[in-house]
Amino acid sequence: MIAPTASRMLRAELRRTTSVRMWWALLIPVVLLALSINVFGGVFSSSLSGLGGETPGVLLASLAYSLSLGSVFAAVHGAVQASGEFRHRTITTTYLTGGRVPVLLARCAVGAAVGAVYALGTLAFGLVAGLFGQGSATFPSPGPLFGLIGSGIAVCALWAVLGVAVGTLVTNQAGAVVLLLVYVLAIENVLSLILRSGADAGLGTGPPAIARITSYLPGNAADVALYDIPAVELAGPRYGNQAVESLAGVASPPPGWACLIVLALWAGAGVAAAWVVGARRDVT
Amino acid sequence: MQDHSGRIAVDGLSKRFGTVEAVRDLGFTVEPGLVTGFLGPNGSGKTTTLRMILGLVVPTSGTALVEGVPFETLGSPGRVLGAVLEAQGFHPSRTARRHLLVCAAAIGVPDRRVDEVLGLVGLAVDADRGVGGYSLGMKQRLALATALLGDPRILVLDEPGNGLDPAGIAWLRDFLRGFARSGRSVLVSSHQLAEIGQSADRVVVIHRGACVYQGELAGLGGGRRGRVLVRCAEPVTLAQALVAKGLMEVDTLPDGRLAVGGADAVLVGDTALAAGVAVYGLVEEQVDLEQLFLQLTGGVAG
Numbered sequence: 050m051i052a053p054t055a056s057r058m059l060r061a062e063l064r065r066t067t068s069v070r071m072w073w074a075l076l077i078p079v080v081l082l083a084l085s086i087n088v089f090g091g092v093f094s095s096s097l098s099g100l101g102g103e104t105p106g107v108l109l110a111s112l113a114y115s116l117s118l119g120s121v122f123a124a125v126h127g128a129v130q131a132s133g134e135f136r137h138r139t140i141t142t143t144y145l146t147g148g149r150v151p152v153l154l155a156r157c158a159v160g161a162a163v164g165a166v167y168a169l170g171t172l173a174f175g176l177v178a179g180l181f182g183q184g185s186a187t188f189p190s191p192g193p194l195f196g197l198i199g200s201g202i203a204v205c206a207l208w209a210v211l212g213v214a215v216g217t218l219v220t221n222q223a224g225a226v227v228l229l230l231v232y233v234l235a236i237e238n239v240l241s242l243i244l245r246s247g248a249d250a251g252l253g254t255g256p257p258a259i260a261r262i263t264s265y266l267p268g269n270a271a272d273v274a275l276y277d278i279p280a281v282e283l284a285g286p287r288y289g290n291q292a293v294e295s296l297a298g299v300a301s302p303p304p305g306w307a308c309l310i311v312l313a314l315w316a317g318a319g320v321a322a323a324w325v326v327g328a329r330r331d332v333t
Numbered sequence: 334m335q336d337h338s339g340r341i342a343v344d345g346l347s348k349r350f351g352t353v354e355a356v357r358d359l360g361f362t363v364e365p366g367l368v369t370g371f372l373g374p375n376g377s378g379k380t381t382t383l384r385m386i387l388g389l390v391v392p393t394s395g396t397a398l399v400e401g402v403p404f405e406t407l408g409s410p411g412r413v414l415g416a417v418l419e420a421q422g423f424h425p426s427r428t429a430r431r432h433l434l435v436c437a438a439a440i441g442v443p444d445r446r447v448d449e450v451l452g453l454v455g456l457a458v459d460a461d462r463g464v465g466g467y468s469l470g471m472k473q474r475l476a477l478a479t480a481l482l483g484d485p486r487i488l489v490l491d492e493p494g495n496g497l498d499p500a501g502i503a504w505l506r507d508f509l510r511g512f513a514r515s516g517r518s519v520l521v522s523s524h525q526l527a528e529i530g531q532s533a534d535r536v537v538v539i540h541r542g543a544c545v546y547q548g549e550l551a552g553l554g555g556g557r558r559g560r561v562l563v564r565c566a567e568p569v570t571l572a573q574a575l576v577a578k579g580l581m582e583v584d585t586l587p588d589g590r591l592a593v594g595g596a597d598a599v600l601v602g603d604t605a606l607a608a609g610v611a612v613y614g615l616v617e618e619q620v621d622l623e624q625l626f627l628q629l630t631g632g633v634a635g
C-alpha cells in the first residue's frame with residue numbers, strides 16, 4: 050500500500066508543480082545571477098588574492114557564492130509551492146485526493162528536486178560564464194568540481210525542503226516568503242554578528258563556544274558546506290578553514306559534510322513541525 | 334476496518350470555533366442507494382459538518398466515519414468519496430485539464446478518465462483554458478468533474494447548485510438521482526428546500542448546529558395533512574354540518590373563510606350541498622414544505 054501511495058503522490062505533486070509557471074519563473078533569476086556572478090568572479094578575485102588563491106579556486110568560490118544565492122530561490126520556490134495551496138484554496142482538493150502527511154512528504158521531495166535543478170542550472174551556466182569571463186580561469190579539476198556539485202545540489206535541495214516547511218507552517222504566501230527572505234538576508238547575519246562579537250571579548254585562544262554556534266545556523270551551515278571545497282582550493286589545506294571563516298562569516302567551522310548534516314537536521318526539524326501543525330489544522 | 338459499504342455515519346459530532354458552537358451533538362447516517370439532503374439556513378453548520386466528515390476540520394468531539402473509518406485513514410480516498418465543497422479553489426493559471434491530470438495522478442486513475450469527466454460535465458470545449466477565466470458555474474462543474482474522477486461510491490456536495498444555470502441544476506438533480514439509484518450514496522447540502530426537495534429521499538435538517546429533523550421528506554410535515562378552504566354564504570351552518578360529519582378540524586380564517594382539516598374538496602362540497610349552503614369558492618391547500626422548513630429553522634413564521 051505504501052509504495053503505490055508514494056508514487057501516486059509524487060506524480061501528482063510533480064504535475065502540480067510543473068503545471069504552473071513558478072518553477073521556471075524563479076529559474077530565470079537563478080541563471081541570470083549565476084551568469085553575472087561568475088563572469089566577473091564575484092568579489093573573490095580581488096579580495097582573496099592575498100590568500101594565495103589560484104584561478105580554479107576563484108571560479109569554484111564564485112560558483113559556491115552563486116549556489117548560496119540559488120539556494121535562497123530554491124527555498125522561496127518551496128515556500129510558494131506550499132503556501133500557494135492555501136492562497137488559492139486548492140489545499141482542500143489536494144487533501145481530499147491524498148492524505149496530509151503523504152502530500153507534505155511528496156511536496157518536500159518535489160521541492161528538493163526543483164532545488165537540485167536550480168543547483169545544476171547555477172553550476173552549468175556559472176561554469177560556462179566563469180570560463181569565458183574570468184580571463185585566466187581554467188576548468189576546475191574533477192575532484193573538487195564534483196564535490197561542489199554534490200554539496201550544491203544537497204544545499205539547494207535541503208533549503209527547498211525548509212521552504213516547503215515554512216510555507217506549510219505560515220500559510221499566508223506573502224508572509225512565508227517575506228519571513229524566509231528576512232531571515233536569510235537579515236536575521237541570520239545579525240545573529241552571526243552578535244554571536245561572533247563574543248569572540249572579540251574572549252581572552253582565551255580560539256573563539257569561544259558561543260561564536261562557534263554561527264556555523265550551526267541553517268544559512269551559515271549551507272555556506273560552510275558550499276565554501277569548504279573552494280576554500281581549500283583557494284588557500285590550501287592549511288588555511289582553508291580561515292578562508293571558510295571569512296567567506297561564510299562564521300567562527301571555527303566544522304567540516305563541510307558535518308554542516309550538510311546540520312542543514313539536514315534543520316530541514317528535518319522544519320518538516321517535523323509542519324507535519325505536527327499541518328496534521329491537525331482546520332482547513333475551512 | 335473499512336467496510337466498502339458506501340455509508341457515512343456521524344455520531345455525537347460537535348465543533349466549536351472559539352466561542353461559536355458551529356455544530357452541536359449531531360448524529361445521522363447516509364445510506365447507499367439514497368440521496369440524503371442536508372438542509373439548514375446560512376451559518377447553521379452544514380459546511381463545517383461536511384468538512385469534518387472529510388477530515389478537513391478536526392471535531393471538538395464525536396466521530397464522523399466513512400465506510401466505518403475516519404476519512405483520513407482511507408487507503409485511496411478519491412476512489413471512495415468525491416466531494417464538491419464551498420471555497421474549493423483552483424489555481425487561476427492552471428487549465429482545467431491540467432488540474433484534473435494532477436488529481437488523476439493523486440487518485441491513481443488513468444489519464445483518459447480526465448476526458449471522460451470533462452465530457453460528462455460539459456467542459457470538454459473549455460478544458461484547455463486557465464480556470465481563472467471560468468465563470469462560477471463552470472468552476473462548479475469542474476469541481477464536480479474532480480469529484481467524479483475516481484468513480485467513487487459516495488458523493489458529498491456542499492450547495493452544488495450555486496452558480497449553475499437552471500438547465501445545469503436540472504441535470505445535476507437527475508445525475509444525483511441516477512448516481513444513488515446505482516446503489517451509491519449522495520449527501521447534498523442546501524439552504525433551500527426547493528433545490529433538494531425534488532431529488533432527496535431523506536433529509537437531515539439542522540438549525541444552529543443541531544439536528545431538528547431527520548427522516549423522509551414527506552414526514553417533514555409531521556403528519557399534517559392538507560386543508561380545504563371554503564368561501565360560503567353561511568359559514569356557521571356549514572361548520573355545524575361538517576362537525577356533524579365527524580370533521581373536527583374546522584377553523585374560521587380571518588378573511589371569513591372556513592379551513593377544514595382532514596377532508597378533501599369533494600367531501601366539503603357534498604356536505605355544503607346537503608346543508609343547503611351556497612359555496613362561492615373551494616381551494617385545496619397542500620402542506621407547504623417550504624413553510625414548514627422555515628418554521629423548523631426559525632425563519633419566517635408560517
Ligand SMILES: Nc1ncnc2c1ncn2[C@@H]1O[C@H](COP(=O)(O)OP(=O)(O)OP(=O)(O)O)[C@@H](O)[C@H]1O
Pocket residue numbers: 333350353354355373374375376377378379380381382419524
Ligand atoms: N474557520 C472558522 N472560524 C470561526 N468560525 C467559523 C469558521 N468556520 C465556520 N465558522 C462558524 O461556524 C458556523 C457554521 O458555519 P458553516 O459555514 O458551517 O455554515 P453553513 O451552514 O455552511 O452556512 P452557509 O449556508 O452560509 O454556507 C458559523 O457561525 C460560522 O461563522
Ligand SMILES: [Mg+2]
Pocket residue numbers: 379380381419491
Ligand atoms: Mg456552507
